[in-house]
Amino acid sequence: MLLKKNQKGFTFIELMIVVVIIGITAALAVGRFDKFLLDQKLKSKGRDLLSSLRLARSYAVARRAQYGIYFDINSHQYLLFKDVVNPSSYTYDSGDSVLKTEPLSNIFSFNNCTFTNTTVIYLSTGSASSSGSVDIYNSTLAKYVRVDILASTGRARLTRS
Numbered sequence: 752m753l754l755k756k757n758q759k760g761f762t763f764i765e766l767m768i769v770v771v772i773i774g775i776t777a778a779l780a781v782g783r784f785d786k787f788l789l790d791q792k793l794k795s796k797g798r799d800l801l802s803s804l805r806l807a808r809s810y811a812v813a814r815r816a817q818y819g820i821y822f823d824i825n826s827h828q829y830l831l832f833k834d835v836v837n838p839s840s841y842t843y844d845s846g847d848s849v850l851k852t853e854p855l856s857n858i859f860s861f862n863n864c865t866f867t868n869t870t871v872i873y874l875s876t877g878s879a880s881s882s883g884s885v886d887i888y889n890s891t892l893a894k895y896v897r898v899d900i901l902a903s904t905g906r907a908r909l910t911r912s
Contacts, residue, residue: 786892789858789889789891789892790892790894792856792858793859793887793889793892793894793895793896794896794911796855796859796887796896797887797896797897797898797909797911798909799853800820800829800853800885800887800898801898801907801908801909803820803829803831803851803853804820804871804898804900804907805907806831807819807820807831807871807873808873808877808879808905808907810833810850810873811873811874811875811877812873812875812876812877814875815875816833816834816835816875817833817834817838817872817873817874817875818831818832818833818834818850818872818873819831819832819834819841819843819870819871819872819873819880820832820870820871821843821869821870822861822864822866822869822870822885823869824860824861824864824869826854827854827855827856827857827859827860827861828852828853828854828855829852829853829855829861830843830849830851830852830853831849831850831851831852831853832847832848832849832850833847833848833850834847834872835847835848841867841868841870841872841880841881842867842868842870842872843868843870855887858889858890858891859887859888859889860887860888860890861885861886861887861888862885862886862887862888862895863884863885863886863897864883864884864885864886865883865884865885866881866883866885866900867880867881867883871883871900873905874905876905877904877905878902878903878904878905879900879901879902879905880902881902882899882900882901882902882903883899883900884897884898884899884900885897885898894911894912895911895912896909896910896911896912897909897910897911897912
């Protein structure tokens, strides 16, 4: 067999080494990508909650009525409702008009809800019934997003761990 001196190309072993390196790199990236996606879902749930709180405040001001968010900690969901049953109590009652139910998936939970009766009510002035905060927590990441509300203005803001 004659060999040419200036042959160009790759041997099978060189190609297999490249394939193995690409496979190892991809396997490492997948683990990090899963955590990245979970972190993005956590941030998204926080933004959804912030949006619902701002919607409740807007409804209260525009419609001159009390609207609120009830954090159902056991069911992993929160409810946007119009406070019609007992407005002076600043609580969610079973007869209140529920406008939206937003479930959290099983990978998230509510922690450190400091609102009285796990409810925040917005008044027609735009102020809130009380100041407080609530965390949406993910145990896999050991991270949370927190929504803080200032009673005097009713403004809500999102912070991350």
